[in-house]
Amino acid sequence: MSLINDTFKRGSAGASSSRHGLASGESRDAIGYAIAGLQKLAQNELIDRLGLRKQTEQLVFTATRNGFKTATVAGRQFGKVQRKSGPGKRPATANRSGLFDLTPTEDEQMLVDVVTDYATEVLRPAAAEANETCVAPAEVLAASLEIGLPILGVPEELGGITEERSAMAGTLVAEALGQGDMGLALAALSPGTVATALGLWGTASQQETYLPAFTGDDVPVAALALTEPTVLFDVLNPTTTATRSGDGYVLDGVKSSVVRGADSELFIIGAMLDGSPTLFLVESGAEGLSVEADPSMGVRAASLAKLVLSGVQVPAEAVLGETDGSTYTECVRLSRLAWCALAVGTGQAVLDYVTKYVNEREAFGEPISHRQAVAFMVSNIAIELQSMRLVTYKAASRAAAGKDFSREVALARQLCGSKGMQIGLDGVQLLGGHGFVKEHPVERWYRDLRAVGILEGSVLV
């Protein structure tokens, strides 16, 4: 009986209520202790009885004013000094002012303007046909080389164009491309993705081996292959394996949704090595590598392919980055970031398209936009699109600053997957039957947006 009583006491008025809903991680700092003391003082009946409340409050005012002044100065943070180390050249992380700011830098804005023109004038007009043929037209890809897409994420000293870590610029570029067409954007970004990865994680010799091709005139087709044809696929736990063999490794497994897989000359492939997911550089000529087309629901212009690896031998220096899973995980996060940016761009395309459509389409004697049932769908697209954009930008700016962005990119992916799909769905719905036919691009965007949150790899920023 007493045991029951004790338990009941603890359950009702015990541990939980005395913590006032605080999570176990919460702790008081010096100011917190002072405030807690103040709180006791404020509840004290004695100061009322003695008529001291007003004086006490005056005292608190003065003490607080002075006390918090000190706290402000003591709380100042100074920038950390960066030290160079490690093999291979690495892009520097961006310099920060510490201000909340949504304005791109002048360089970023210039880049976005160029890429937006390319997306509007080259990608969008080519999108419908590329979707049918499952091929990105040669002139579209040639133009992508002209505007420097492959070397966007490569440091200056390696022949690229970035002075510092380019995750933010890359995100803005992918967003602008996504506004043109997601499938073509993937096709155009694929070589640059591999070049960026080499810049981020390559050894000096890997960079010297491969990067000159990407920074030259004859840019190779290349692909980052992480996805596998597995139900409930967990990218951090690939079934493709790497087994040590002599000085090198043997790779076995199947990769799916590989962008321009049939044309690629160089792959970065994810495989499990000694229990840790690891990236491997595999050239297309390797023995045991075969490719078959893998056309899917959407992003068809990206010429998706299935890549079968059976007993593919690669040398020891094929490993890209660390073998403890850290490089692989960072790669997955940066890739998800790029997918989010593509989703934001495509979502913007939907919003712009339906805005015009619902204002022009008439029913019951007036534009359908005059009805709340229609207008509110547009509002929700706008709200969720800006939600996706801001959370994606936060992840990107943290990545660019060299901060941990695992939480932010996970949240961005969660939003861009679910809300992005909702935007695609509502885009078709707002056009009714017209949205269902290929006369309008919304059905393509619907199919493309389903890729977000499902496909891994392919692009990174």
Next chain:
Amino acid sequence: MINLETPKKHRVLVDQAHQVAMNMLRPISRKYDQAEHEYPKELDMLAAMIDGLSDSGSNEGAGATGVRRDESADDGSVKNGANLASVLSIAEMCWGDTGLLLSMPRQGLGNSAIASVANDEQLKRFEGTWAAMAITEPSTGSDSASITTTARLDGDEYVLNGEKIFVTSGDRADSVVVWATLDKALGRAAIKSFVVKKGNPGMKVERLEHKLGIRASDTAVITFTDCRVPASDLLGSPEVDVKQGFAGAMATFDNTRPLVAAMAVGCARASLDLTRDLLAQAGIVVDYDRPAQVQSAAAAKFLQMEADWEAAHLLTMQAAWMADNRKPNSLEASMAKAKAGRVGSDITLSCVELAGSVGYSEAELLEKWSRDSKILDIFEGTQQIQLLIIARRILGLTSAELR
């Protein structure tokens, strides 16, 4: 340069607000939820502390009056000012307790209204007052342009007549900012706001409401019967500018909506923080790198809630940042309010669901937060009103076209 972190210069303020919320508000949170209409005397001490903070300059101008638009010359540089400081500190305080934040002396929504539309002379004269906000009437809620409370000029005084409901801090505040029409025939342009001081014989608090949540905050019904106020207490310009229309009085909302969004963000985070902890104790750890569909349903739900929360938080910061940098933010303020309002409800209610009867019981605060959050999707413009404003802006439609 794009950066969405809490600015370095505001981090100390946020930490301080968090400590105040944790050590001052949380310990009395349940007490005043149960003792509805009892004056939380602890708040006077806190208000003194906040005034001290304000005087030291370390609060970055945060608070209800932090929403005044700076008219000084623009040097083109990016600013993180009082609007951002206000939403960040209000979110922290509501992480502590939303009802108590709303009861904070001298931090009423009326103070924000004064800061938004008062001229410099009035701003000085009303400094230090605690002002409640009275807009809603028994038959006029969202349709605030059709209020029936009248203001008639008689000599150098206005005479107010009408009934206002849902006046937050209506009983406790020193003054009430009242919306009234100078001439109903002239429509929304004739609606002006007046500061009515407590003790004015024409103003009477009729009763206090019993509510679902934010019970620490008093919500009053106030009647005005031949209530005379000096003509100089009409906020802003007395002229009825039909072209400018409603803009004057409505400008308040561009400033106060991000504040209410911040309240929802803070309240929801209280639920998220505790639920994450309770789930961890139950063996559920959220993995950010693994796909949600390979984790438990509880972890997947948590990821969805946290993503929505982050979006609401950033939309709120965006709206405040735009105000700090003198960019028109009506669209963004409504987006923040709409997203934060609905996300606040989803998160607080879902956290109760995840925690089961632990969440439903008064032994924890989860059930309280899920009651407190509901009002935040209603006052200062309901979810539906925000969607209407957003749609009109995006689609370029007038209020006659999209009703």
